[in-house]
Amino acid sequence: MIRAQSTETKEVAVEVILGIDKIKKLNFSPNSQVQIGNESLLRITMIPQKREITFTGLKPGKTSVTLRNSVGDIKAKYLITITANDQSRLVKELNDFIGDVEGLEIGVKGETVYVGGNIIVPNDIGRVVKVLSQEKFAGVLFLVELSAQTERLVGRKMQEEIQKNQLPNVTVRVVNHTYWIEGIVTSEGQKRRAEEIAKAFYPDRIASLAERTDQVIQAKKPAIQNFIQVNAKSQPPPVPKLLKITAQFVELTKDYSKAFGFKWTPLLSNGAGSISIGKTANGGVTTRSDGTLSGTISNLFPKLNSAKQAGYARVVQSGVLVVKDNTTGKISKDDTRRFSLGAGEFQQASSATARFSVEVLPQILQEEKINMKIGVNVSTNVGQDPPATQANNLSTEIIVKSKESAVVGGIVVDKTSTDYDKLPPDEVEGANPLFNFIRSKSYTNSKTQFVVFVTPVIIESASSGADEIKRKFRRRRR
Secondary structure, three states: OOOEEEOOOOEEEEEOOOOOEEEEEEEEEEEEEEEEEOOEEEEEEEEEOEEEEEEEEEEOOOEEEEEEEEEOOEEEEEEEEEEOOOHHHHHHHHHHOOOOOOOEEEEHHHHHEEEEEEEOOOOOOHHHHHHOOOOOHHOOOOEEEEEEEHHHHHHHHOOOOHHHHHOOOEEEEEEOOEEOOOOEEEHHHHHHHHHHHHHHHHHHHHHHHHHHOOOOOOOOOEEEEEEEOOOOOOOOOOOEEEEEEEEEEEHHHHHHHEEEEEOOOEEOOOOOOOOEEEEEOOOOOOEEOOOOOOOEEEOOEEEEEEEEEEEEEEEEEEEEEEEEEEOOEEEEEEEEEEEOOOHHHEEEEEEEEEEEEEEEEEEEEEHEEEEEEEEEEEEEEEEOOOOEEEEEEEEEEEEEEEEOOEEEEEEEEEEEEEOOOOOOOOOOOOEEEEOOOOEEEEEEEEEEEEEEEEEEEOOOOOOOOHHHHHHHHOOOOH
C-alpha cells in the first residue's frame, strides 16, 4: 500500500527580540508579496536576489508570516514571537541615536549589548562616544575602531601637511593601526616638528573625545611611531632664482607759440627835406621848410604780423636686464657727439654724451612680489652746434608683483609766457620814421614730462625669452 506524501508546510517558530533584527535564509526564490498576521507588531524586509528575509520587531506580541514562491505556492510559514527585555530596549534606543552611523554595528552577545564596527567618517566617533557616555548606556561594550580606508586617509593628510612645512622627504604610512613617520631630515628640530604635526591630526581630530570619556582602551605602543633619520650633512643651497627687469624711459615734449602784431612806422629818406615848427618872439607860431618835401616815404601802409608754431617730440628708451635674486645688476648705453667751440686760433674740440643706464638690486618676497632698489639715469643731447645735454635721474625702492608694471617716477615741466608790444621796428639805413605805431601779443606754451616704467618678471633660466629676441632680429624675406 502506497501512502501519498504530505505537501503541507510546517509552521516554524521564530523569536525576535525587540530592537534586534532577525535574518533568515531561504531555499527558494520568494515572492515579494508577504502575508503578515499583524503588521503593527512586525516589519519585514525582503531581498529576493539573496533569498533573505529580515524580521524587525515593532512591539511585543505574536503574529504569523506566510511566504510564497514565484508561482504562488506556499513555501514557508513562521510563528513570530516578539519579546522585550532590558537588552532589547537598549539596542532600540542606540539605533535611534546612532543607528545611521556608517560602518557601525549594534547587537547583543550573551547578556551584553555591544557597539562595534569600523567607522568610516572620523568625526562620527565623537558622536558615538557622546551618546554612550550617558548613564543608562554604562554597560554597553564599546568596540569601535576606524576603518582601514579612513586610517590611510588620515595618514595621507599627515604627510601632506608635513611636506608643506618644508619637509619634502618625510612620508607617513599605516602599519597595524599605527602611523609610521619615515624619511630623512637634517636636524633633530625637523624630526620633532614632523612628529608634532602628525600628533596634531591624530589625537585632536580623531580620538580625543573617546579618550576623554575613557571609552577607548589605550594601547601600550604609541599610535605614532617616529622612524625619521637625522642626516646632519648640509644640503646644497637652492639655486637662486633669476629675474628679468625691464626699465622704460618715456619723454614727451610739446611746444606751441602764437604771435599777432600790428605795426605802422612810415620812414622818410634822409636829405629829402624837413619841416620846422617854432614860436616867434611875440608868442606866435611860425613854420619853416628847408629843401622840398618830395622825399620817398617807405612803410607808408601799416603791416599785420601773424604766425603760429607748434612742435611735438617723444623719446623712448628701454633697457632689459637679467639678474639673480639679491644681486645688483647694471646696464648702460652711451652716445657721444663731438663738436668744436670757438673760431680761428681759439677753436677747440669738445663733446656731448647722451647716456641711458639702469642699476637694480631685486629681492624676491612671498607671493611672487619683488622688492627693488632701482636707479635710472637718462641724458639726451638737445640742439645743434653746440648741443646741450639734458639729464634725468631717478633712484627709489619699490615692491612690485612679478609680470606687473609700475610707474616709479616722473617730472612734468609746464612753462607759459605772454608778451605785449615786443615787435621791434624795421631799421632802414639813412631813414627816420615819421612816427611809430606798434600793437602786438605773443603767446608761448612749452610742456615737458618724463616717466619711468619698471616691469620685473621671475624666470626659470637666462634663456627664457631668447626666441622672442631672435624673431625681432630675423630678417624678413619678400
